[in-house]
Amino acid sequence: MRKIFLGIISFIAVMSFSFSVFASELNIYIDSDGSRFFPVVKTFEEQTGIKVNFIKIDDGSFVSRIQSKPGEADLVMSAVANAISEAKSRGLLQKFNTPYIDANVPVEFRDIDDNWFGFQYRIRAMFYNPEKVDVADMPTYEGLSDPKWKGRICVRSGSHPYNINLVAWMIERHGTEYTREWLQGLKNNLAMKPNGNDRTQVKYISEGKCDISLTNSYYYGIMMSNPIERKWALKANVFFPNQETSGSFFLVNTIGLLAKANNVENANKFAEFLLTPIVQQWMSNSIYTYSVRTDVPLSRMNETLGSEQGIENGVAKKSEININDMSRHNNEALMLIDAVKFDY
Amino acid sequence: MKIFFYFLSIILLLPLIFLIVTSFGFDLNMLQHIIETTLFDQTKNTLLLMGNVFLFSSLISIPLAYFYSQYDFKYKKILEFFLILPLAFPTFILASIFVEQSFPITNIIGFSLVCALSLYPYVFLTVKNAMSNVSQIYNDIATVNGLSSVQTFLKILLPASLPAIFGGTLLVMMETVGDYATSIITGVPILTTGIYLQWFNFHNPVVASQMALFLLSMFFILTYLFQRIKFNIYNPSGNNIFKHLGKPNIYLKSLIYMLTFIVIFFGFIYPIFNLMNWTYISFSEIDFSILFNDTFNSVLVALLSILSCFSITICLLYVYRFCKENKYDVFITSFLRLIYGIPGIIIGMSILSVISFFYGIPFLKIIFDSIFVLIFAYAIKYYSLMFINCQNSITQVPKDIDNVCSVFGFSKLKTFIKLFPSFKTSIYIGVILILIDIFRELTMILMIQPKNFTTLSTQIFDYSRSEMIYMMGSWSLILIFILSILVFLLHKFIKSDTIIS
Numbered sequence: 006m007r008k009i010f011l012g013i014i015s016f017i018a019v020m021s022f023s024f025s026v027f028a029s030e031l032n033i034y035i036d037s038d039g040s041r042f043f044p045v046v047k048t049f050e051e052q053t054g055i056k057v058n059f060i061k062i063d064d065g066s067f068v069s070r071i072q073s074k075p076g077e078a079d080l081v082m083s084a085v086a087n088a089i090s091e092a093k094s095r096g097l098l099q100k101f102n103t104p105y106i107d108a109n110v111p112v113e114f115r116d117i118d119d120n121w122f123g124f125q126y127r128i129r130a131m132f133y134n135p136e137k138v139d140v141a142d143m144p145t146y147e148g149l150s151d152p153k154w155k156g157r158i159c160v161r162s163g164s165h166p167y168n169i170n171l172v173a174w175m176i177e178r179h180g181t182e183y184t185r186e187w188l189q190g191l192k193n194n195l196a197m198k199p200n201g202n203d204r205t206q207v208k209y210i211s212e213g214k215c216d217i218s219l220t221n222s223y224y225y226g227i228m229m230s231n232p233i234e235r236k237w238a239l240k241a242n243v244f245f246p247n248q249e250t251s252g253s254f255f256l257v258n259t260i261g262l263l264a265k266a267n268n269v270e271n272a273n274k275f276a277e278f279l280l281t282p283i284v285q286q287w288m289s290n291s292i293y294t295y296s297v298r299t300d301v302p303l304s305r306m307n308e309t310l311g312s313e314q315g316i317e318n319g320v321a322k323k324s325e326i327n328i329n330d331m332s333r334h335n336n337e338a339l340m341l342i343d344a345v346k347f348d349y
Numbered sequence: 350m351k352i353f354f355y356f357l358s359i360i361l362l363l364p365l366i367f368l369i370v371t372s373f374g375f376d377l378n379m380l381q382h383i384i385e386t387t388l389f390d391q392t393k394n395t396l397l398l399m400g401n402v403f404l405f406s407s408l409i410s411i412p413l414a415y416f417y418s419q420y421d422f423k424y425k426k427i428l429e430f431f432l433i434l435p436l437a438f439p440t441f442i443l444a445s446i447f448v449e450q451s452f453p454i455t456n457i458i459g460f461s462l463v464c465a466l467s468l469y470p471y472v473f474l475t476v477k478n479a480m481s482n483v484s485q486i487y488n489d490i491a492t493v494n495g496l497s498s499v500q501t502f503l504k505i506l507l508p509a510s511l512p513a514i515f516g517g518t519l520l521v522m523m524e525t526v527g528d529y530a531t532s533i534i535t536g537v538p539i540l541t542t543g544i545y546l547q548w549f550n551f552h553n554p555v556v557a558s559q560m561a562l563f564l565l566s567m568f569f570i571l572t573y574l575f576q577r578i579k580f581n582i583y584n585p586s587g588n589n590i591f592k593h594l595g596k597p598n599i600y601l602k603s604l605i606y607m608l609t610f611i612v613i614f615f616g617f618i619y620p621i622f623n624l625m626n627w628t629y630i631s632f633s634e635i636d637f638s639i640l641f642n643d644t645f646n647s648v649l650v651a652l653l654s655i656l657s658c659f660s661i662t663i664c665l666l667y668v669y670r671f672c673k674e675n676k677y678d679v680f681i682t683s684f685l686r687l688i689y690g691i692p693g694i695i696i697g698m699s700i701l702s703v704i705s706f707f708y709g710i711p712f713l714k715i716i717f718d719s720i721f722v723l724i725f726a727y728a729i730k731y732y733s734l735m736f737i738n739c740q741n742s743i744t745q746v747p748k749d750i751d752n753v754c755s756v757f758g759f760s761k762l763k764t765f766i767k768l769f770p771s772f773k774t775s776i777y778i779g780v781i782l783i784l785i786d787i788f789r790e791l792t793m794i795l796m797i798q799p800k801n802f803t804t805l806s807t808q809i810f811d812y813s814r815s816e817m818i819y820m821m822g823s824w825s826l827i828l829i830f831i832l833s834i835l836v837f838l839l840h841k842f843i844k845s846d847t848i849i850s
């Protein structure tokens with residue numbers, strides 16, 4: 006009995022610890038879009054011999070995890086800037102130590118202290134049914150609250166980071182009171198309670214359940230690559246809002262270096278690797294996001310987007326609002342989303 | 350031995366103690382905000398969800414349990430197995446499929462229906478068992494008194510099954526209330542969603558803990574109320590050697606087949622075909638090494654957790670059998686039994702609280718970074734599934750036997766080993782039920798998964814969140830295949846004389 010007990014304990018110990026010890030490694034917290042970056046990571050591992058361990062975290066839960074387990078990871082990668090800028094404001098990040106970032110990432114995609122930077126971005130676009138809405142009538146973000154769109158708009162949950170960011174952007178542009186009214190107006194115009202993901206909204210357009218959705222631009226390319234979703238995408242056009250005014254709001258794929266990182270050198274190597282033209286081009290072509298590098302061209306798919314509204318080669322004007330300024334409003338945005346009961 | 354019992358109890362209760370400690374604090378602004386905005390709706394949705402799930406799972410299970418316990422018809426055994434197969438479908442996968450296929454489930458009714466469809470087998474099994482146990486004498490008396498089948502059902506079988514109905518549906522409600530993933534997929538915010546948002550979006554563990562304790566108190570009140578319900582019935586179970594099952598006429602037979610088909614179709618066949626289609630579409634993109642790795646990880650976590658649950662059960666059973674209990678021990682044991690009902694999100698949060706407190710200690714850091722922490726969480730939540738069944742079985746063995754063994758010079762340990770056959774089946778059933786729960790579980794593992802460690806369920810949810818919905822297909826099929834084997838074993842083990850407590 007004693008031998009069996011000792012055997013069991015040893016087995017548990019060996020199995021448990023075998024997941025914790027590596028020679029040269031890099032530990033990365035990653036959120037919802039993590040699976041898309043597997044090929045990049047595989048190439049990095051092959052080229053450098055550094056083992057990359059992912060710790061998949063649900064959207065936005067980085068801060069709690071970093072605080073609970075400081076030193077568990079070296080980098081944090083997120084589909085948006087919310088959590089990463091929150092982490093920075095709590096002193097949980099440190100400066101990247103590589104000139105490659107400053108040389109290749111334009112200032113609007115970088116943290117002022119180089120604690121994090123954006124490596125790809127996509128526009129929070131609108132998809133619309135061209136049979137029901139004339140492109141000339143398409144609204145700005147602000148116009149989404151106009152009662153003329155009542156029952157014609159689809160959007161996913163308000164508390165999803167994509168929408169929290171958009172609301173924070175609106176607060177930065179127009180202030181809290183305006184944004185509260187705007188959010189209430191948008192809620193009143195929804196065709197149904199927020200549900201599903203970004204692609205679901207395009208599907209609803211193809212099924213005639215609504216005419217306009219808030220959907221990230223890169224989903225067009227992704228949907229066109231899938232035999233089932235292609236049918237939905239073909240029934241919708243992509244529209245880049247606010248081209249005449251502020252420029253379109255965009256979401257940034259961000260990466261930050263954690264203050265308690267144990268593998269800082271490897272983290273810097275990975276950051277540089279992410280910014281190489283080959284990797285940037287691969288992401289643009291495969292994920293249909295936009296590169297932050299000015300020398301990496303758009304994917305062919307993205308070149309066609311927005312042509313109906315007169316955008317040439319898919320190059321849409323994007324908002325100039327600073328990501329740091331916008332991220333300051335995250336909590337306020339969440340409270341507004343709650344206050345108007347957006348998801349209820 | 351008593352000291353060991355107290356030590357084990359403290360370990361098992363430690364996360365909950367930390368949750369309570371974390372909740373000490375006062376964030377008036379945030380409390381005011383949630384009370385004025387979302388708390389009422391989340392509570393209302395949670396209560397509605399519980400009520401609906403109670404209703405729907407009963408409506409599905411009771412007629413089926415009646416037919417399958419009182420009648421004999423062709424293909425009954427195989428159909429009965431298929432009826433419990435929806436248990437092999439994790440609720441969030443079922444919800445993803447229905448949302449993707451534009452079923453109108455993105456509302457509270459839809460959310461409740463999906464949960465009921467995935468979890469009703471728990472109610473079906475317990476109610477069918479209760480109805481099968483009703484003595485033939487009562488049926489005969491009913492026939493002699495000229496009661497029709499409907500009257501027999503209403504006057505004898507249904508009252509006799511009420512404890513099973515309430516017990517089964519309570520289990521289903523417990524599972525549902527903690528289902529964060531399905532809440533996100535269907536777009537219906539419940540208290541669990543609110544807790545998650547408080548902790549992770551607002552970064553406010555104090556209010557999140559307070560909300561968790563609020564949810565916990567709701568659960569305890571519900572459990573208390575269910576236990577207080579006085580079933581004003583006689584106990585009509587008895588020897589059923591001479592039980593004869595009725596032969597349904599053609600209309601009734603058609604009704605039984607139709608009901609069975611509808612439930613199996615929506616609970617298993619239709620979703621499986623969708624997953625096959627998704628697998629076909631995404632086949633060229635499948636990385637089989639990741640698929641294999643995730644399968645291995647899922648099996649490893651499940652087996653190690655079982656080992657832990659088994660160890661805890663054996664220790665507690667030993668204490669229960671051979672140590673004198675005082676009123677505090679009874680209270681602790683009763684409380685430990687209730688842990689199973691605590692939603693996964695609360696256990697996950699509790700463990701994060703413990704980790705935050707002790708992470709600075711190097712030895713514990715290694716443990717907290719390993720899968721051990723996950724196994725610990727599963728052991729806390731699920732061991733009682735095994736323990737309760739075993740406790741019921743071992744209680745049926747008279748204590749006199751212990752004295753006889755003692756007279757023959759057997760040590761307590763040897764006596765305990767001799768008692769093993771009395772709760773062997775309960776151990777087997779406990780193992781299967783725990784494995785099913787662990788393979789289906791998602792909320793806790795999402796919160797505390799170690800680095801570089803993905804399982805089938807986390808990868809499926811990851812694909813779902815990344816909007817790579819078709820990639821879910823192959824991972825889901827493997828998971829459902831494993832769960833189907835477990836459901837098959839459960840079906841084999843649950844015989845007419847065995848009750849899931």
